[in-house]
Amino acid sequence: MKRKIFSVLAVLLVVSLIFSLAGCAKNEEPKKEGEAKKYKIALVLPGPINDQGWNATAYAGLQLVKKDLGIDMEYIENVQQADFEATLRDYGEKGYDLVFAHGVQFTDAVNKVAPQYPKTFFMVINSDQGKAPNIGGIGIREWEGGYVAGTIAGLITKTKKLGAIGSFPFPVIKGTLDAFENAAKAVDPSIKVMKTYVNSWEDIQKGKETALAMAENGADVLFCSANQVGLGSIEAAKMKGVKAIGYIAPQNEVAPGTVVASVLYKTPNLFKWVVEQFIAGKLEPKGYSQGWAEGVLEMDWTDEVPQEVKDKVNAVIEDLKAGKIAPPKP
């Protein structure tokens, strides 16, 4: 009896492991022929590649690198906090040239692991710090995206009340929501912005309920920086007949007529840029940041937005490119 139990338990555990890893870790060996050097590059993701947000954009980056540069990157998804170090160490041990850690939450693990593998360059996405000789950081100036969303919202609101939802009050997310508010107030100082954190990246029902609460409280344009949670807020906007601004991924098609425009992250460009720099031997162990000026942020309009609004927003984007607008205070 006991043995039977253990064998069944073992089988069940193995099966569950296979399923939780299947489609998650995928080994793609570089196979392009005629290449002088085969680069071994890995991408470590904190979530699933089909989250229609943060992790999906990284996966798109991987595809872009493959298409434009002919380099196959390996990726591993759904890496949990407890496994950060072990995963990074694993790639260092295997002698990878470049490892992307997709999120600022990897910083501590990278700082610990990197000194042991001097031949591997670790690039932390969204980190603004580097450390010689082999840790770099690169981030999108997310507040610039929030600022443009806030400008649009401020220009199209009728009730002068806006809703902004964030996942966790990390500095990056808080900065995005604050920039959203600053931008709206720059359009019209009387505008009120409700800001809420839902403490989740995936609790879609909480996103919906939060957005409903905001709409019931008078908000007529909603903005959400929290991955899948954003789909919940768009659903709520549709139900209440208010507008939403898509963020990160092209979300105009999620609810036509409700999502009036999306601020897109061209995160793939960021990956391509880093890989190019790396191949050219120009990648430095420091913190980089990119925004509208470097083309990693882009607008995706719908016909719901009048031309004069688009013009005003484009002017703001030009100001951001020129560095004329100050980031929100931390």
Place this chain on the structure above:
Amino acid sequence: MEQIFTLGFFITLLAATIRLSVPILLAALGGMFSERSGVINIGLEGMMLIGALFGVIGSYVTGSPWIGILFAIGGGILLALIHAYMTVSLGVDHVVTGIAVNILSVGLTSFIFRAMFGITTTPVKVNAFKPLAIPGLKDLPLIGPILFQQNILVYLAFLLVPLASLILYRTSWGLAIRTVGEHPKAADTVGINVVKIRYLCVLLSGIFAGVAGAFLSLGQFNMFVDNMVSGRGFIAVAAVIFGKWKPSGILAASLIFGLADALQIRLQAVGTGIPYQVFLMLPYIVTVIAMSGLVGKTTAPAALGKSYEKN
């Protein structure tokens, strides 16, 4: 601040409370049957998740959310069968099996979803349940339009409370469940098939949890996203204990959890000047206060978590 104490605020709060309570209530009622028969079920989270996915698949394939519910039930039963086989037939630790079920479900749902729909940038949309207005009641002033224009699963969930109570306390089957959970040996001696009762109860919890998951994916939305249950199954496990393993208690517990969440969301959105962390803590503070004696002494079924082997 003055916006808080208005009638409109309370009505919308009530409506949100109901929406947030329903998935917890459904899963907890299922968990109650399982635990009343002596099988701990912390796999509710995983069973909800698979219900959410299978519901969407059913609706996608057939175009009918009702068939979606059947699929969701099938998904719940699938995981419940594993749980029942491990705990009842093999006597494996209930908590360990429950955790395995949850982990399996996270990977399995993600895997099946991608295998079927690929990696999409916009969610796959399916036919979902539409709000169903109850004639007569929906015309009540103020509360009518909000309380009686929910989708059918909401009414169903609340109707299941008296039904579960009826089954548990007024039928011989309910008596058998309670006996098995308190004293399986005694039940066995009077000819009750302990294994069969426990299997049925665990399967019932899978059915309820499957529907709870489908409520999220087809009742609240028309799509599936990875890990969309987000811990509601664990809250349901807490609601079973908090509700003292009784349908009425579970109803109260689910409503309190729903209310605490709805309230914190609204208070944050209104902007009271109080740090948002206080609001985020609210549902958990309510749980701690409730568990620390407010509900009185809670006594679990005596044979809960103990495997039964006939000898």
